[in-house]
Amino acid sequence: MAAPQLHRFTLPNGLRVLLAPDRSAPVIAVSVHYDVGFRSEPEGRTGFAHLFEHLMFQGSESLEKLAHFRHVQGSGGSFNGSTHPDYTDYFQVLPSAALERALFLEADRMRAPRITEENLRNQVDVVKEEIRLNVLNRPYGGFPWILLPPVLYRTFANAHNGYGDFTDLEQATVEDCAAFFDTYYAPGNAVLTVAGDLDVAATTELVHRHFGDVPAREVPTRPSFAEPPPVGERRAEHVDPHAPLPALAVGYRLPDPVTELDAYLTHVVLAAVLSDGDSSRLQQRLVHRDALVTEVSAGCGLFSPLDARDPDTFTVTAIFPPAVAPDRVLTALDEELERLAGDGPDADELARVTARWVAGLHREHDRLVSRTLAFGAMELLHGRAELIGELPRRIAAVTAADVAAAAKAMRPDSRAVLTVVPQGGTE
Amino acid sequence: MTAPVTHRTADEIGRTTQGPRPLPPLGEQRAAADPLTLDTVLPNGLRVLAVHRPAVPMVELRLRIPFAGEEATHSARAELLSTTVLTGTRRRGRVQVDTDLARVGGELDAVVDPERLSIGGSALVEGMDVLFDVLADVLTGATYPDDEVRRERERLVERIAVARSQPRVIAREALQRHRYGDHPFTREMPGAEEVARVTAEEVRELHARAVLPRGSVLVLVGDIDPQRAVDSVAAALHGWTADRSAVELPPLPEVPGGDLLLVHRPGAVQSQIRLSAPYVPRTDPAYPALQLANLVFGGYFSSRLVENIREDKGYTYSAQSYPEFTPGGATVLVDADTASEATAPAVLETRYEIARMTVVPPTESEVDSARRYAVGGLLTSTASQAGLASMLAALAGLGLGPEWLREHPGRLQRVTVDEVAEAALRFFTPDRWTGVLVGDADRLARPLGALGGVRLP
Structure with a gap:
């Protein structure tokens, strides 16, 4: 995609x-990406990064509790935030008349969030309801993003549940929050992205006006979360009280997305060749020819591709009927990987993957908020938001031999296999 | 949690020497281009x-x-x-x-x-x-x-x-x-x-x-x-022809108000609250005022319902009230999921907020906020090709065209606070509402029975 002209300063x-100006619609988006995610939370405080994200909406020096929501929505906009393995983002999209207001709101909570015992206890309750909704009270809750990492990884940072245990959440203190904010939410540890209907000179001036006096603080040295790939196949079972059908998730390690980007993108192509559309390898083989599975999907990243630093996870997930033994699914997967390792994808398969990827990027980035968040995440993780515009070319440059080599490296002797044992279905 | 060697207290973090700052005003809003x-x-x-x-x-x-x-x-x-x-x-x-x-x-x-x-x-x-x-x-x-x-x-x-x-x-x-x-x-x-x-x-x-x-x-x-x-x-598509017309669903009967029905889901750790009442279609003269009344009630985050049962009480992660356009009419739906122990209290508060709409009508500031959100939401949700296509298809399904989209901000601007109060009085009367509660009846039946207005399994 023809990326808009990007302007950057520190x-x-x-x-x-x-700054990413685009005057095609009178709408703007503002996001802040902080360089801390749930991999950085300490033992005994699982879920803390996400809980803290909630607290950043609870008021700041110039804004009473509820004021942030009211000012964004009362200006015609919408907002959200999300916590990822390596970063936490906050964003709003609004009619462009609210640009300065949005900058003010983000600056105020970067400068002086108001963290109180009452709001902390309230948001612990809200987060517990969020976890009941998305994990505990539904089938396949946390599958595979919470369930697979503890099988594939050995260190706490990579293996633990980013949503958090209820006991850990309940033990969080205001003191913890203050320490977390002072350590990780320094302006030097963040990227501010403004995209849409903006004038570069005027917006630059507004950014200086509102963020200029947020005091500098020391920026923590980012730890490495590296750990060796698994030796052998690690297996685990999870009993799901709500699921009606068995499922499995297979996890493999990916090349470092930052230092080995093209190798990582090869896996993005591999995932598409395997499971994107009815003409893909696993859909044809597992869903239709062998009729083993109800659904199958392969992809890079626990949430989406290029969303984390190293280590990152390649996943294959499938839901299948009880009559099918999980190992039959695994065997078929291994055979398809072996076939790809031998012959590689054909030229038409690669061309289709590229065309769908280009189209998918266009569609995603036509939504201003998605484009803004992609710029911010790329700038934070890779130091170059321009990568967004280069992805189609780099995806197109992936060769059949590259994909074959990637498929060959996905060995059963270095992966994690999680099986979901269903105990629901009687409801 | 191991704290860093030095950090400020929460009190110190939340204060600067300059003190609170004023909220910047909104700028001039440029209109969206009217596409060909x-x-x-x-x-x-x-x-x-x-x-x-x-x-x-x-x-x-x-x-x-x-x-x-x-x-x-x-x-x-x-x-x-x-x-x-x-x-x-x-x-x-x-x-x-x-x-x-x-x-x-x-x-x-x-x-x-x-x-x-x-x-x-x-x-x-x-x-x-x-x-x-x-x-x-x-x-x-x-x-x-x-x-x-x-x-x-x-x-x-x-x-x-x-x-x-x-x-x-x-x-x-x-x-x-x-x-x-x-x-x-x-x-x-x-x-x-x-x-x-x-x-x-x-x-x-x-x-x-x-x-x-x-x-x-x-x-x-x-x-x-x-x-x-x-x-x-x-x-x-020239070969796609037929003399007959595609079959529309006949108009639905109006939803009568009445007791909530408790549906047993054994072992549930969370309950679904699902309430409903009659509403009006987009073409009704009362629609813009009712749209704003519903936003004030529970139609967006800064609403009475969300501020009460999420931000004050912590009973739910999300609560929302939204219209469903049906053949020949419309209803409003209220959704919230809450822990079993919070279910009866959340039902009580939701009923309270419904009734409060009728006797404590939306204020001018509540109406203005809802109005700006409604107008801004149209702008942002139709700023992408996919968003505009889906919106036009939904409108066309109701027999409306792009002109409805073009004219709706004007309709919202003209709504008065009195009209919103009138719509709230007409549509939020408690006896117009009904609904279901799904959860573990072994834990819910007693408190809900005490609350009343709930048919137990």
Whole structure:
């Protein structure tokens, strides 16, 4: 996609700023990406990064509790935030008349969030309801993003549940919040992205005005979360009280998305060749020819591709009838990988993957909020938001030999296999 | 948690020497450009809306075919039709359909509900004619190969089992039965045993009888010349003809107010609260005022309901109140999921907020905030090709065109605070409401029984 002209500067306090003007609609988006995610939370505080994200909406020096929501929505906009393995983002999309207001709101909570015992206890309750909704009270809750990492990884940072255990959440204190904010939410540890209907000179001035006096603080040294790939096949079972059908998730390690980007993108292509559309390898083989599975899907990243630093996970998931033994699914997967390792995808398969990827990027980035978040995440993780515009070319450059080599490296002797044992279905 | 060597206290973090700062005012809002739009009816009776929106080199496609059926077998046949319509034509097999679409970055997908069959998709704009060709092939030449129907029927039975294990699906089905009994509108998902009985021949017969252009709507939005797009799709679809019109669902009976029904879900750790009351369609003169009243009540985050049961009490992660437009009318739905122990208190607070709308009407500031949110939301949600296409298709399904979208901000601007109060008084009267609660009745029956107005299992 023809990326818009990007403008970047850094404030004296260390805040990196990215402006992406696009005057096609009178709408703007503002996001802040902080360089801390749930991999950085300490033992005994699982779920803390996400809980803290909730607290950042609970008021700041100039904004009473509820004021942030009211000012965004009362200006015609919408907002959200989300916590990822390596970063936490906050964003709003609004009619462009609210640009300065959005900058003010983000600056105020970057400068002086108001963290109180009452709001902390309230948001612990809200987060517990969120976890009941998305994990505990539904079939396949946390499958595979919570369930697979503890099988594939050995270190706490990579293996633990980013939503958190209820006991850990309940033990969080205001003191923990203050320490977390002071450590990780320094302006020098963040990227501000403004995209849409904006004038570069005027917006630059507004950014200086609102963020300029957020005091600089020390930026923590980012730890490495590297760990060796698994030796052998690690297996685990999870009993799901609500699921009616068995499922399995297979996890493999991916090349480092930052230092080995093209190798990583080869796996993005591999995932599409395997499971994107009725003409893909696993849909044809597992769903239709062998009729083994109800659904199958392969992909890079626990949430989406290029969403994390190293280590990152390649997943294959399938839901299948009770009559099918999980090992039959695994055997068929291994045979398809072997076939790809031998012959590689044909030229038409690669061309189809590229065309769908280009189209998918166009569609995603036509939504201003998605484009803004992609710029911010790329700038934070890779230091280059321009990568977004280069992805189609780099995807198109992946060769059949590259994909074959990637398929060959996905060996049963270095992976994790999680089986979901269903105990629901009587409801 | 191991704290760093030094950090400030929460109190120190929340204060600066300068103190609180004033909120900047809103700037001048630029209007959205009015895109070049063609709104026409083809000779076969298909209404086509084509909009030039060149932001990215894509075209978005939404086709909505009224697809109602009174017979008990309709829903199973329709569901199987929607999962197999793209699996084979006179010119293409299932894999070829996908291959041809993929080459132009394209996708097509079909879903069915009690009102309509929806086929939606997109493609790189350079591949628009391929997208139209595949669409025409499917509409006029879908063959429903026996082996594809057999396999998709098996999968559909499995997918229905998975869907019916979702609390939100269980709650939706219970609410539909509670509101409309056995009306065809309630048949959103067929029973597994009904699906198992459907034959390929029955699906072919349904396609021939019900996949019809007259009364259907096709929306195209993208980097297109609207006239050329219409000419091109008209040529592609020239063989799609019929004398009859696609079948609309008859108007629904009004939902009567009454007791909430408690539905037992053993072992649930969270309950679904699903309330409903009559509402008005978008064309009703009271609609803009009621839209704002509903926003104030629970239609967005800064609403009375969310501020009460989430931000004050912590009973739920999300609560929302939103309209559902039905044949000939509309209802409002309130959804919230809460822990078993918080269910009865959340029902109490929700009822309180409903009643409060009538006796403590929305203030001027509440109305202004809701108004700006409603106007801004139209702008942001239609700023993308996909968002605009979906919005136009939804409006067209109600018989409305792009002019409704263009004129609605003006209607919202003209609503007075008194009109919102009047709408709140008329529509939020507690005895107009009904609904269902799904959860572990062993834990819920006593507190809900004490609260009253709940029919226990």
